[in-house]
Amino acid sequence: MNAKRKWYTKPLLGLGLLLGATFAGFPILWMIANSLKPNSEIFAWPPVWISPNSSLEPYLAVFQDPAKMRFFFNSYLVSTIVVIVTLAISILAAYAFSRFDFPGKMVINALIIAIQAVPPITLLIPYMALVVALRLYNTYTALVLTYLLFTLPYAILMMTGYMNTLPKDLDEAVMIDGGSRFRALWNVLVPTALPGIVAVGMFTFMRAWNEYLFALTLTRTNEMRTVPVGISLLMGQHAYQWNQMLAMSVIGSLPVLLLFLFFQRYFIAGMTAGSVKT
Numbered sequence: 001m002n003a004k005r006k007w008y009t010k011p012l013l014g015l016g017l018l019l020g021a022t023f024a025g026f027p028i029l030w031m032i033a034n035s036l037k038p039n040s041e042i043f044a045w046p047p048v049w050i051s052p053n054s055s056l057e058p059y060l061a062v063f064q065d066p067a068k069m070r071f072f073f074n075s076y077l078v079s080t081i082v083v084i085v086t087l088a089i090s091i092l093a094a095y096a097f098s099r100f101d102f103p104g105k106m107v108i109n110a111l112i113i114a115i116q117a118v119p120p121i122t123l124l125i126p127y128m129a130l131v132v133a134l135r136l137y138n139t140y141t142a143l144v145l146t147y148l149l150f151t152l153p154y155a156i157l158m159m160t161g162y163m164n165t166l167p168k169d170l171d172e173a174v175m176i177d178g179g180s181r182f183r184a185l186w187n188v189l190v191p192t193a194l195p196g197i198v199a200v201g202m203f204t205f206m207r208a209w210n211e212y213l214f215a216l217t218l219t220r221t222n223e224m225r226t227v228p229v230g231i232s233l234l235m236g237q238h239a240y241q242w243n244q245m246l247a248m249s250v251i252g253s254l255p256v257l258l259l260f261l262f263f264q265r266y267f268i269a270g271m272t273a274g275s276v277k278t
Helices: 002-035 057-063 066-099 105-117 120-133 140-164 169-176 181-192 194-210 213-217 227-232 242-262 264-273
Strands: none
Touching: 002 242, 057 066, 057 242, 066 140, 066 181, 066 194, 066 227, 066 242, 105 140, 120 140, 120 213, 140 194, 140 213, 169 181, 181 194, 194 242, 213 227, 227 242
16 A cells, blocks of 8 residues: 555655745746846747847846835845844844743734734835834835835744754753853854745845835935836836846846855755744
8 A cells, every 4th residue: 555655655745845946936937038028028929938039138237227226235234133132132032932931921922923914015104104204205215124124024923933953951951061142152053043044034134135125215316216216117108128127137036046045955944943833
């Protein structure tokens, strides 16, 4: 029975993985193929995968335009700052939630979960008014603080779940030897929790990199726009620069793809371990 089950399970599993990879990969391959075509051939029928007129001209138009490259700079800068601040706060908060019992712990946890249940669009108008009142409109500070509002709750919950999987004996051993709690956290728990930290960092980067609504609302000039907003600006009144939009989409996808390929082992381990115990 086991042998027969293995005989048909593996082909079905392979077929399912092939169909899933095809379904997930087709839009990406089509985006790359169309980003190389002239704008007039993108909606040609019947569609052609590789056009004889394909070229790198759309990519050159992006790289040679300082305004478009500014979009990438803004996204890199804001996303990197958000990742650093999110990791710093979430690691400290997770250590506190995992290792200490203090008044209001359950209430704070409930508030963190409740924040994630609030649709971001409902916060747009009051948050816009707050940013204007603080004179932070059209600044990097407004974007960073806004993204932290959405990344910190999930990051704290995920890091707390991962910290709970680490035995308290690790940091207690350091303190028995005369070390401080900060030394135990930095020298022992942080290296041990590297998969969880990488998973949180990647999630945070993707969330900040792909955010569109608040990036559009809280900025006014093209010098402060990010990549998602910059792509939408290529939609003109009479014509759309589809090939350049797709080229920017391909270039914008590379950071996330490279991060996942480089940290894949840590990311999968962190996502799995962090969901075991909370």
